[in-house]
Amino acid sequence: MIEEQLGRCVVSWYPGATGVSGAAKLSGGASQETWTFDIVHPSGNVGAILRRAPPGYGASPGRAAGLDAEATLMQLAHDAGLPSPRVMHVLKPEDELGRGFIMQRIEGETIARKILRDEQFAKARPILARQLGGVIAGIHGLAPAKLPKLREMSATKEIADLEREYRSFNWPRPVFELALRWLRERDPGPSKEVTLVHGDFRHGNLIIGPDGVRAVLDWELAHVGDPMEDLGWICVNSWRFGEIDKPVGGFGTREELFAGYEEAGRKVDPDRVMFWEVMGTLRWGIMCCGMMQRFRQGLDHSMERAMIGRRSSETEIDLLRLLAPRGK
Amino acid sequence: MQDEPTPTELIKAVADFLRNEIAPAIKGHNAFKLRVGMNALDLVTRQLALEQGSDAAEVARLKQLLGMDGALIELNRALCEKIARGEVDLQTAGLAEHLWQTTMDKLAVDQPNYASYKRELGRKGS
Numbered sequence: 001m002i003e004e005q006l007g008r009c010v011v012s013w014y015p016g017a018t019g020v021s022g023a024a025k026l027s028g029g030a031s032q033e034t035w036t037f038d039i040v041h042p043s044g045n046v047g048a049i050l051r052r053a054p055p056g057y058g059a060s061p062g063r064a065a066g067l068d069a070e071a072t073l074m075q076l077a078h079d080a081g082l083p084s085p086r087v088m089h090v091l092k093p094e095d096e097l098g099r100g101f102i103m104q105r106i107e108g109e110t111i112a113r114k115i116l117r118d119e120q121f122a123k124a125r126p127i128l129a130r131q132l133g134g135v136i137a138g139i140h141g142l143a144p145a146k147l148p149k150l151r152e153m154s155a156t157k158e159i160a161d162l163e164r165e166y167r168s169f170n171w172p173r174p175v176f177e178l179a180l181r182w183l184r185e186r187d188p189g190p191s192k193e194v195t196l197v198h199g200d201f202r203h204g205n206l207i208i209g210p211d212g213v214r215a216v217l218d219w220e221l222a223h224v225g226d227p228m229e230d231l232g233w234i235c236v237n238s239w240r241f242g243e244i245d246k247p248v249g250g251f252g253t254r255e256e257l258f259a260g261y262e263e264a265g266r267k268v269d270p271d272r273v274m275f276w277e278v279m280g281t282l283r284w285g286i287m288c289c290g291m292m293q294r295f296r297q298g299l300d301h302s303m304e305r306a307m308i309g310r311r312s313s314e315t316e317i318d319l320l321r322l323l324a325p326r327g328k
Numbered sequence: 329m330q331d332e333p334t335p336t337e338l339i340k341a342v343a344d345f346l347r348n349e350i351a352p353a354i355k356g357h358n359a360f361k362l363r364v365g366m367n368a369l370d371l372v373t374r375q376l377a378l379e380q381g382s383d384a385a386e387v388a389r390l391k392q393l394l395g396m397d398g399a400l401i402e403l404n405r406a407l408c409e410k411i412a413r414g415e416v417d418l419q420t421a422g423l424a425e426h427l428w429q430t431t432m433d434k435l436a437v438d439q440p441n442y443a444s445y446k447r448e449l450g451r452k453g454s
Contacts, residue, residue: 174407177412181411244447303364307368311439313431316431317444317445326451
Protein backbone atom coordinates (compact mmCIF):
# COMPACT_ATOMS: atom_id res chain seq x y z
CA MET A 1 0.00 0.00 0.00
CA ILE A 2 2.76 2.42 0.92
CA GLU A 3 4.54 1.51 -2.34
CA GLU A 4 1.60 2.83 -4.32
CA GLN A 5 1.56 6.15 -2.45
CA LEU A 6 5.34 6.43 -2.58
CA GLY A 7 5.28 5.65 -6.30
CA ARG A 8 2.77 8.42 -6.99
CA CYS A 9 4.79 10.83 -4.87
CA VAL A 10 8.17 10.02 -6.45
CA VAL A 11 6.88 10.21 -10.02
CA SER A 12 5.67 13.76 -9.33
CA TRP A 13 9.18 15.16 -8.66
CA TYR A 14 11.78 12.67 -9.94
CA PRO A 15 12.17 13.05 -13.72
CA GLY A 16 11.88 9.72 -15.49
CA ALA A 17 10.94 7.70 -12.40
CA THR A 18 8.23 5.12 -13.05
CA GLY A 19 7.49 4.03 -9.47
CA VAL A 20 9.11 2.45 -6.43
CA SER A 21 9.94 -1.10 -5.37
CA GLY A 22 11.15 -3.03 -2.35
CA ALA A 23 9.64 -0.77 0.32
CA ALA A 24 10.45 -2.13 3.79
CA LYS A 25 10.08 -0.60 7.24
CA LEU A 26 13.45 -0.27 8.99
CA SER A 27 12.36 1.03 12.36
CA GLY A 28 9.73 3.03 14.03
CA GLY A 29 7.51 3.58 16.98
CA ALA A 30 4.00 4.91 16.70
CA SER A 31 4.94 8.47 15.86
CA GLN A 32 7.98 8.10 13.62
CA GLU A 33 8.92 5.57 10.93
CA THR A 34 11.87 4.94 8.64
CA TRP A 35 11.38 3.11 5.34
CA THR A 36 13.87 1.98 2.71
CA PHE A 37 12.87 1.66 -0.95
CA ASP A 38 14.18 1.90 -4.51
CA ILE A 39 13.12 4.54 -6.99
CA VAL A 40 12.53 2.64 -10.24
CA HIS A 41 14.21 4.43 -13.15
CA PRO A 42 15.03 3.28 -16.71
CA SER A 43 18.70 4.26 -16.28
CA GLY A 44 19.04 2.31 -13.02
CA ASN A 45 17.23 2.21 -9.68
CA VAL A 46 18.11 4.72 -6.97
CA GLY A 47 18.16 3.84 -3.26
CA ALA A 48 16.07 6.10 -1.04
CA ILE A 49 14.89 6.45 2.56
CA LEU A 50 11.59 7.83 3.80
CA ARG A 51 11.53 9.31 7.30
CA ARG A 52 8.05 10.30 8.35
CA ALA A 53 5.41 10.77 10.99
CA PRO A 54 2.42 8.90 9.53
CA PRO A 55 -0.77 10.85 8.82
CA GLY A 56 -2.42 11.82 12.11
CA TYR A 57 0.87 12.36 13.93
CA GLY A 58 1.50 16.06 13.57
CA ALA A 59 3.43 17.75 16.32
CA SER A 60 6.72 16.30 17.42
CA PRO A 61 6.95 15.43 21.11
CA GLY A 62 8.99 17.26 23.74
CA ARG A 63 12.59 17.65 22.77
CA ALA A 64 12.29 16.68 19.10
CA ALA A 65 13.38 19.26 16.53
CA GLY A 66 10.61 18.18 14.15
CA LEU A 67 10.93 16.50 10.77
CA ASP A 68 10.95 19.76 8.79
CA ALA A 69 13.89 21.01 10.84
CA GLU A 70 15.62 17.64 10.44
CA ALA A 71 15.32 17.88 6.65
CA THR A 72 16.69 21.43 6.62
CA LEU A 73 19.66 20.48 8.84
CA MET A 74 20.49 17.40 6.80
CA GLN A 75 20.47 19.43 3.60
CA LEU A 76 22.57 22.21 5.18
CA ALA A 77 25.12 19.60 6.29
CA HIS A 78 25.13 18.07 2.81
CA ASP A 79 25.58 21.48 1.14
CA ALA A 80 28.47 22.26 3.50
CA GLY A 81 30.29 19.16 2.26
CA LEU A 82 29.74 17.17 5.46
CA PRO A 83 28.95 13.44 5.19
CA SER A 84 25.18 13.63 4.98
CA PRO A 85 22.49 12.23 2.72
CA ARG A 86 21.00 14.62 0.18
CA VAL A 87 17.36 15.46 0.90
CA MET A 88 15.40 14.59 -2.24
CA HIS A 89 11.91 15.69 -1.28
CA VAL A 90 10.05 17.18 1.67
CA LEU A 91 6.57 15.64 1.93
CA LYS A 92 3.60 17.81 0.98
CA PRO A 93 0.00 17.33 2.09
CA GLU A 94 -0.97 16.12 -1.40
CA ASP A 95 1.55 13.25 -1.08
CA GLU A 96 -0.76 11.77 1.59
CA LEU A 97 2.23 10.22 3.33
CA GLY A 98 2.15 12.30 6.49
CA ARG A 99 4.95 14.68 7.46
CA GLY A 100 8.59 14.01 6.76
CA PHE A 101 11.05 13.75 3.92
CA ILE A 102 12.74 11.45 1.43
CA MET A 103 16.51 11.26 1.30
CA GLN A 104 19.26 9.51 -0.60
CA ARG A 105 20.11 6.07 0.83
CA ILE A 106 23.76 5.72 1.77
CA GLU A 107 25.18 2.19 2.00
CA GLY A 108 27.17 1.24 5.07
CA GLU A 109 26.89 0.01 8.64
CA THR A 110 25.33 1.59 11.73
CA ILE A 111 25.51 -1.38 14.12
CA ALA A 112 28.26 -0.72 16.67
CA ARG A 113 29.24 -4.33 17.31
CA LYS A 114 29.93 -4.89 13.61
CA ILE A 115 31.82 -1.61 13.22
CA LEU A 116 33.98 -2.48 16.25
CA ARG A 117 34.67 -6.12 15.37
CA ASP A 118 34.24 -6.90 11.65
CA GLU A 119 37.37 -7.23 9.52
CA GLN A 120 35.97 -4.96 6.79
CA PHE A 121 36.14 -1.97 9.16
CA ALA A 122 39.69 -2.71 10.38
CA LYS A 123 41.15 0.17 8.35
CA ALA A 124 38.38 2.58 9.32
CA ARG A 125 38.61 2.10 13.10
CA PRO A 126 42.01 3.79 13.65
CA ILE A 127 41.00 6.90 11.66
CA LEU A 128 37.39 7.30 12.80
CA ALA A 129 37.85 9.37 15.97
CA ARG A 130 39.88 12.03 14.17
CA GLN A 131 37.49 12.02 11.21
CA LEU A 132 34.46 12.42 13.47
CA GLY A 133 36.17 15.28 15.30
CA GLY A 134 36.36 17.07 11.95
CA VAL A 135 32.73 16.30 11.15
CA ILE A 136 31.52 17.59 14.53
CA ALA A 137 33.55 20.78 13.95
CA GLY A 138 31.82 21.13 10.57
CA ILE A 139 28.40 20.80 12.18
CA HIS A 140 29.29 23.43 14.79
CA GLY A 141 30.48 25.71 12.02
CA LEU A 142 27.19 25.77 10.09
CA ALA A 143 26.01 29.35 9.65
CA PRO A 144 23.60 30.28 12.49
CA ALA A 145 21.58 32.49 10.15
CA LYS A 146 20.60 29.51 7.99
CA LEU A 147 19.47 27.25 10.83
CA PRO A 148 15.80 26.41 11.36
CA LYS A 149 14.19 27.36 14.65
CA LEU A 150 15.60 25.08 17.35
CA ARG A 151 15.29 24.88 21.12
CA GLU A 152 18.07 26.60 23.03
CA MET A 153 19.83 24.55 25.67
CA SER A 154 22.45 25.22 28.33
CA ALA A 155 24.07 23.06 30.98
CA THR A 156 21.84 24.66 33.61
CA LYS A 157 18.67 23.90 31.65
CA GLU A 158 19.79 20.36 30.89
CA ILE A 159 20.47 19.62 34.57
CA ALA A 160 17.02 20.96 35.47
CA ASP A 161 15.36 18.86 32.73
CA LEU A 162 17.14 15.70 33.83
CA GLU A 163 16.30 16.32 37.47
CA ARG A 164 12.62 16.92 36.69
CA GLU A 165 12.43 13.73 34.67
CA TYR A 166 14.27 11.66 37.28
CA ARG A 167 11.99 12.95 40.06
CA SER A 168 8.90 12.06 38.00
CA PHE A 169 9.87 8.36 38.20
CA ASN A 170 9.56 8.50 42.01
CA TRP A 171 12.18 5.77 42.44
CA PRO A 172 15.22 6.49 44.63
CA ARG A 173 18.62 6.24 42.94
CA PRO A 174 21.36 7.58 45.21
CA VAL A 175 23.98 7.45 42.41
CA PHE A 176 21.81 9.68 40.19
CA GLU A 177 21.37 12.08 43.13
CA LEU A 178 25.13 12.19 43.52
CA ALA A 179 25.58 12.89 39.80
CA LEU A 180 22.94 15.65 39.82
CA ARG A 181 24.65 17.27 42.81
CA TRP A 182 28.06 16.94 41.12
CA LEU A 183 26.73 18.55 37.94
CA ARG A 184 25.03 21.43 39.76
CA GLU A 185 28.21 22.19 41.71
CA ARG A 186 30.33 22.19 38.58
CA ASP A 187 27.91 23.82 36.13
CA PRO A 188 30.32 25.85 33.98
CA GLY A 189 27.64 28.41 33.15
CA PRO A 190 26.69 29.63 29.69
CA SER A 191 29.09 28.71 26.91
CA LYS A 192 31.03 31.63 25.44
CA GLU A 193 30.17 30.31 22.03
CA VAL A 194 26.74 28.93 21.17
CA THR A 195 26.40 26.78 18.05
CA LEU A 196 24.25 24.15 16.40
CA VAL A 197 24.53 20.92 18.46
CA HIS A 198 23.64 17.61 16.79
CA GLY A 199 22.49 16.24 20.14
CA ASP A 200 22.77 12.51 19.38
CA PHE A 201 26.14 12.09 17.67
CA ARG A 202 27.04 8.42 18.41
CA HIS A 203 26.91 4.84 17.13
CA GLY A 204 23.59 4.07 15.51
CA ASN A 205 23.32 7.53 13.99
CA LEU A 206 26.52 7.29 11.94
CA ILE A 207 26.85 5.31 8.72
CA ILE A 208 30.34 3.82 8.57
CA GLY A 209 32.02 2.20 5.59
CA PRO A 210 35.40 0.47 5.22
CA ASP A 211 36.72 3.94 4.29
CA GLY A 212 35.38 5.70 7.40
CA VAL A 213 32.34 7.86 8.14
CA ARG A 214 29.88 8.21 5.26
CA ALA A 215 26.87 9.93 6.79
CA VAL A 216 25.50 11.54 9.92
CA LEU A 217 21.84 10.72 10.55
CA ASP A 218 19.04 11.55 12.94
CA TRP A 219 18.89 15.23 13.76
CA GLU A 220 15.85 14.66 15.99
CA LEU A 221 17.61 16.00 19.11
CA ALA A 222 19.39 18.88 17.38
CA HIS A 223 19.40 22.15 19.29
CA VAL A 224 21.41 25.29 19.85
CA GLY A 225 23.83 25.24 22.75
CA ASP A 226 27.32 24.45 24.07
CA PRO A 227 29.33 22.81 21.26
CA MET A 228 31.30 20.75 23.82
CA GLU A 229 28.11 18.73 24.43
CA ASP A 230 28.52 16.70 21.20
CA LEU A 231 32.15 15.88 22.08
CA GLY A 232 31.16 14.70 25.55
CA TRP A 233 28.18 12.63 24.35
CA ILE A 234 30.21 10.51 21.92
CA CYS A 235 32.59 9.65 24.79
CA VAL A 236 29.84 8.25 27.06
CA ASN A 237 30.75 4.67 28.02
CA SER A 238 27.38 3.35 26.87
CA TRP A 239 28.56 3.86 23.24
CA ARG A 240 31.83 1.93 23.69
CA PHE A 241 30.15 -1.48 23.49
CA GLY A 242 32.66 -3.26 25.68
CA GLU A 243 35.80 -1.47 24.40
CA ILE A 244 35.91 0.63 27.55
CA ASP A 245 39.50 1.81 27.16
CA LYS A 246 38.71 3.55 23.87
CA PRO A 247 36.51 6.43 24.98
CA VAL A 248 35.36 7.57 21.54
CA GLY A 249 32.77 5.00 20.46
CA GLY A 250 35.02 2.09 21.44
CA PHE A 251 37.40 2.87 18.55
CA GLY A 252 39.44 5.95 19.42
CA THR A 253 40.96 8.31 21.95
CA ARG A 254 39.82 11.72 23.14
CA GLU A 255 43.12 13.13 21.86
CA GLU A 256 42.35 11.93 18.31
CA LEU A 257 38.81 13.31 18.48
CA PHE A 258 40.05 16.65 19.79
CA ALA A 259 42.84 16.81 17.17
CA GLY A 260 40.31 16.28 14.37
CA TYR A 261 38.11 18.99 15.86
CA GLU A 262 40.95 21.50 16.21
CA GLU A 263 42.36 20.77 12.74
CA ALA A 264 39.07 22.12 11.46
CA GLY A 265 39.85 25.42 13.16
CA ARG A 266 37.81 25.09 16.36
CA LYS A 267 38.85 24.99 20.03
CA VAL A 268 38.25 22.19 22.51
CA ASP A 269 37.68 22.80 26.22
CA PRO A 270 38.53 19.36 27.71
CA ASP A 271 37.06 20.19 31.15
CA ARG A 272 33.73 21.14 29.59
CA VAL A 273 33.81 17.98 27.47
CA MET A 274 34.30 15.89 30.63
CA PHE A 275 31.42 17.72 32.31
CA TRP A 276 29.17 16.84 29.35
CA GLU A 277 30.37 13.23 29.43
CA VAL A 278 29.11 12.95 33.02
CA MET A 279 25.87 14.70 32.01
CA GLY A 280 25.51 12.36 29.04
CA THR A 281 26.05 9.27 31.16
CA LEU A 282 23.32 10.41 33.55
CA ARG A 283 21.12 11.38 30.61
CA TRP A 284 21.31 7.91 29.06
CA GLY A 285 20.54 6.35 32.46
CA ILE A 286 17.46 8.53 32.81
CA MET A 287 16.44 7.76 29.22
CA CYS A 288 16.59 4.03 30.07
CA CYS A 289 14.30 4.65 33.06
CA GLY A 290 11.98 6.69 30.82
CA MET A 291 11.67 3.87 28.29
CA MET A 292 10.79 1.50 31.13
CA GLN A 293 8.04 3.95 32.15
CA ARG A 294 6.58 3.79 28.64
CA PHE A 295 6.47 0.02 29.02
CA ARG A 296 4.80 0.22 32.41
CA GLN A 297 2.20 2.72 31.23
CA GLY A 298 1.34 0.30 28.44
CA LEU A 299 2.45 2.64 25.62
CA ASP A 300 4.97 0.07 24.38
CA HIS A 301 4.46 -3.21 26.16
CA SER A 302 7.50 -5.01 24.73
CA MET A 303 10.18 -7.07 26.45
CA GLU A 304 12.85 -4.79 24.97
CA ARG A 305 11.36 -1.72 26.63
CA ALA A 306 11.04 -3.57 29.91
CA MET A 307 14.60 -4.86 29.83
CA ILE A 308 16.12 -1.51 28.98
CA GLY A 309 15.01 -0.35 32.44
CA ARG A 310 17.55 -2.80 33.81
CA ARG A 311 20.31 -1.10 31.83
CA SER A 312 20.19 2.12 33.85
CA SER A 313 22.40 0.43 36.47
CA GLU A 314 25.11 0.32 33.77
CA THR A 315 25.17 4.09 33.82
CA GLU A 316 25.35 4.05 37.62
CA ILE A 317 28.58 2.06 37.60
CA ASP A 318 29.94 4.34 34.86
CA LEU A 319 29.01 7.42 36.90
CA LEU A 320 30.83 5.97 39.93
CA ARG A 321 33.87 5.24 37.75
CA LEU A 322 33.83 8.92 36.73
CA LEU A 323 32.97 10.53 40.08
CA ALA A 324 34.36 8.15 42.70
CA PRO A 325 37.01 6.03 40.97
CA ARG A 326 38.47 3.23 43.07
CA GLY A 327 42.22 2.63 43.53
CA LYS A 328 44.11 2.53 40.25
CA MET B 329 4.25 -23.19 52.22
CA GLN B 330 4.42 -23.50 48.45
CA ASP B 331 5.52 -26.78 46.95
CA GLU B 332 8.42 -27.73 44.74
CA PRO B 333 9.77 -27.13 42.14
CA THR B 334 10.99 -23.64 43.06
CA PRO B 335 10.41 -20.60 40.85
CA THR B 336 14.08 -20.72 39.90
CA GLU B 337 13.83 -24.33 38.78
CA LEU B 338 10.69 -23.60 36.73
CA ILE B 339 12.19 -20.56 35.01
CA LYS B 340 15.41 -22.44 34.24
CA ALA B 341 13.43 -25.28 32.66
CA VAL B 342 11.58 -22.80 30.41
CA ALA B 343 14.79 -20.91 29.54
CA ASP B 344 16.60 -24.15 28.66
CA PHE B 345 13.74 -25.22 26.40
CA LEU B 346 13.73 -21.85 24.60
CA ARG B 347 17.51 -21.82 24.26
CA ASN B 348 17.99 -25.41 23.11
CA GLU B 349 14.84 -26.21 21.14
CA ILE B 350 13.26 -22.95 19.96
CA ALA B 351 16.15 -20.55 19.35
CA PRO B 352 17.81 -22.66 16.61
CA ALA B 353 14.51 -22.73 14.69
CA ILE B 354 13.78 -18.96 14.77
CA LYS B 355 15.17 -16.29 12.47
CA GLY B 356 15.10 -12.53 11.93
CA HIS B 357 13.54 -10.03 14.31
CA ASN B 358 11.84 -12.74 16.35
CA ALA B 359 15.23 -14.36 16.99
CA PHE B 360 16.36 -11.03 18.45
CA LYS B 361 13.22 -10.78 20.57
CA LEU B 362 13.66 -14.35 21.76
CA ARG B 363 17.19 -13.52 22.91
CA VAL B 364 15.83 -10.55 24.85
CA GLY B 365 13.25 -12.84 26.41
CA MET B 366 15.82 -15.44 27.44
CA ASN B 367 17.99 -12.67 28.89
CA ALA B 368 14.99 -11.54 30.94
CA LEU B 369 14.47 -15.05 32.32
CA ASP B 370 18.17 -15.33 33.20
CA LEU B 371 17.98 -11.95 34.95
CA VAL B 372 15.00 -13.08 37.03
CA THR B 373 16.87 -16.25 37.99
CA ARG B 374 19.88 -14.20 39.15
CA GLN B 375 17.64 -11.85 41.12
CA LEU B 376 15.90 -14.77 42.86
CA ALA B 377 19.29 -16.14 43.86
CA LEU B 378 20.97 -12.88 44.95
CA GLU B 379 18.35 -10.36 46.04
CA GLN B 380 17.77 -11.51 49.63
CA GLY B 381 21.43 -11.44 50.53
CA SER B 382 22.25 -8.14 48.84
CA ASP B 383 19.12 -6.40 50.17
CA ALA B 384 19.90 -7.45 53.75
CA ALA B 385 23.46 -6.17 53.47
CA GLU B 386 22.24 -2.91 51.88
CA VAL B 387 19.75 -2.32 54.72
CA ALA B 388 22.49 -2.91 57.28
CA ARG B 389 24.82 -0.43 55.55
CA LEU B 390 22.09 2.19 55.21
CA LYS B 391 21.11 1.94 58.90
CA GLN B 392 24.72 2.50 59.83
CA LEU B 393 25.16 5.37 57.38
CA LEU B 394 21.91 7.17 58.24
CA GLY B 395 21.55 6.26 61.90
CA MET B 396 17.88 5.35 61.38
CA ASP B 397 15.68 2.31 60.87
CA GLY B 398 13.17 1.53 58.13
CA ALA B 399 12.32 -0.48 55.05
CA LEU B 400 14.92 -0.60 52.26
CA ILE B 401 13.08 1.78 49.93
CA GLU B 402 12.49 4.29 52.74
CA LEU B 403 16.15 4.18 53.71
CA ASN B 404 17.08 4.75 50.07
CA ARG B 405 14.71 7.71 49.85
CA ALA B 406 16.27 9.16 53.01
CA LEU B 407 19.77 8.75 51.56
CA CYS B 408 18.67 10.43 48.32
CA GLU B 409 17.35 13.44 50.24
CA LYS B 410 20.57 13.75 52.21
CA ILE B 411 22.68 13.63 49.04
CA ALA B 412 20.41 16.15 47.28
CA ARG B 413 20.68 18.55 50.24
CA GLY B 414 24.45 18.10 50.43
CA GLU B 415 24.29 16.64 53.97
CA VAL B 416 26.33 13.65 52.83
CA ASP B 417 28.82 13.49 50.00
CA LEU B 418 31.79 11.49 48.82
CA GLN B 419 33.81 12.81 51.77
CA THR B 420 31.32 11.20 54.18
CA ALA B 421 32.83 8.04 55.67
CA GLY B 422 31.31 4.95 54.11
CA LEU B 423 29.22 6.63 51.38
CA ALA B 424 31.44 5.82 48.40
CA GLU B 425 31.89 2.23 49.62
CA HIS B 426 28.15 1.87 50.10
CA LEU B 427 27.28 3.19 46.63
CA TRP B 428 29.93 1.00 45.02
CA GLN B 429 28.73 -2.15 46.79
CA THR B 430 25.07 -1.42 46.03
CA THR B 431 25.84 -0.76 42.38
CA MET B 432 27.99 -3.88 42.04
CA ASP B 433 25.12 -5.91 43.53
CA LYS B 434 22.71 -4.41 40.95
CA LEU B 435 25.03 -5.20 38.05
CA ALA B 436 25.47 -8.78 39.29
CA VAL B 437 21.75 -9.18 38.58
CA ASP B 438 21.20 -6.78 35.67
CA GLN B 439 24.27 -7.14 33.40
CA PRO B 440 27.08 -9.32 34.76
CA ASN B 441 28.74 -9.17 31.33
CA TYR B 442 28.95 -5.37 31.27
CA ALA B 443 32.61 -4.49 30.69
CA SER B 444 32.80 -1.83 33.44
CA TYR B 445 31.42 -4.34 35.94
CA LYS B 446 33.89 -7.04 34.94
CA ARG B 447 36.75 -4.53 35.24
CA GLU B 448 35.65 -3.47 38.74
CA LEU B 449 35.11 -7.06 39.81
CA GLY B 450 38.73 -7.70 38.93
CA ARG B 451 39.70 -5.02 41.48
CA LYS B 452 38.41 -7.18 44.35
CA GLY B 453 39.96 -6.35 47.69
CA SER B 454 40.68 -2.76 46.70
